[in-house]
Amino acid sequence: MTTSSDRKTDGRPSLGTATGQRIPVPRRERKPAMAALAVLLIVGGALISAYLVMASGQRVPVISIAQPVAAGQRIPASALQEVQVSSTGGLDYIPWGDRTKVTQTFATVTLVKGALLTNGMISTGSSVAKGTVVVGLALKPGQLPAGGLQPGDRVALYAVSSQGGQSGTQSGTVLAPVATVYDVVQPGQNDIQADQVAVSVTVPVDQAPQVTQASSAGAVAVALLPAGEKAPQTPPRQTAPRQSTTPSAGESPGNPPASPRDRSTGNP
Structure with missing residues (x-):
């Protein structure tokens, strides 16, 4: 049995479990189109990522x-x-x-x-760079690097003294500061002598005459060049003419030759 003390003074019942009432909550609106778009974006991104991974691994x-x-x-x-x-x-x-x-x-x-x-x-056809020609060299040990040469190597060609005669070029002269190895035939191949290596090189046209002349005399040495380098051009050294030390007629070995004036006046 309720008493007056169990009621509110204003006549309104109190809120709580006793009354069975709850505070109203606004209903959440659902948007199916946005949810479907989000799903499509997630699936599409996964497919693109998988394709890129497969493509990069192929x-x-x-x-x-x-x-x-x-x-x-x-x-x-x-x-x-x-x-x-x-x-x-x-x-x-x-x-x-x-x-x-x-x-x-x-x-x-x-x-x-x-x-x-x-x-x-x-x-499909053989070709040589424009402005160059192929020159053949028959080299013996000491005229090329001990490790040998390979097609494509950059080399310099020097004149050396020959055993059979003079090559016409002073020993040590740079015949070609930069040449390219075109082909190499090892001893015993294609009837090459056992002590020779046949090397074909490409050189500029203007350097071909002196290279072929030295090659025919066996007076060419090949030096391997580092990448980007070339041999410096060294002009042949000029030798001064030797003066005769034999005294001429009327001159004593210990005295200098008399001048024309002294000879005409008879002065010593």
Whole structure:
């Protein structure tokens, strides 16, 4: 039984569990279009990320240069090696499966070690850089580096004294400050003598006469050049004419020759 003390003085019942009433909460509006858009963005981003990962991981075998090859030289199989590159590079790389075809072509530019081979670097016909000619050298030990030479090496050519005669150029003269090794034939190959290495080099046209003259006399030595360097041009040394020390008639060995005036007047 309720008493007057259990009621509020203003006649309103108190709020609480006793009355069973709650504070009203505004209803949350649902937007299906926004939720669907959010789901599409999440799924699309995941698909794009997965594609980029798969594309970056896809690699193909292509041809790389294992050893230098001079411009105009036929590309040997030993100069080719397989490397893996990304298929999304967009460059004109030559597939490793075409290596047999590449060995039947010639280099249009000097191929350096580590470069990736492209179609613009090869040609089906032999060619030499414009303004240069190929000169053959028959070299003996001491006329080339002990480690040998490879096609594409940059070298300098010097005149040396020959055993059979004079080459016409002073020993030590720089015949070609920069030349490129075109081909190398080791002793015993192609009827080459056992003590000689046949080396073909490309030199500028204006330097070819003195190189061929020294080569025919066996008076050429080859020096390997570091990258970006060339041999300095050293002009031949001029030797002063020797003066005769034999006294002429009427002159004593210990006295200087008399002047024309002294001879005419008879003065000593």
